[in-house]
Amino acid sequence: MATGKPITLSDGSFDEEINGSAVPILVDFWAEWCGPCKTISPILEDLAQERADSLRIGKLNVDENLETARRYEVMSIPTLILFKDGEPARRIVGSRPKSALLQELEAYL
DSSP: OOSSSSSSOOOTHHHHHHOOOOOOOOEEEEEETTHHHHHHHHHHHHHHHHTTTTOOOEEETTTTTTHHHHHHHOOOSSSEEEEEEEEEEEEEEEEOOOOHHHHHHHHHH
């Protein structure tokens, strides 16, 4: 289901969305107070539109969804985890320019 927009994930919806995704899903573990999270957010929105056929973007607020953040050992944010076939395939910690982010993800898309 290519929407072209990031989807909001929660502890309750996380497993269903990750396991049910036909394409890789890049999950942004973020929080409202995090400056670098705000920097990377528009980049992820661009990717959601540009790569709608091959990549989904999910956003999980770590302050509201502690269980999932703990399960994936998210210690600093933003942490981006790319899930492929329901499993974590790549972890990226910190904000990146769009070109660097695409370079890190290219092998999985």
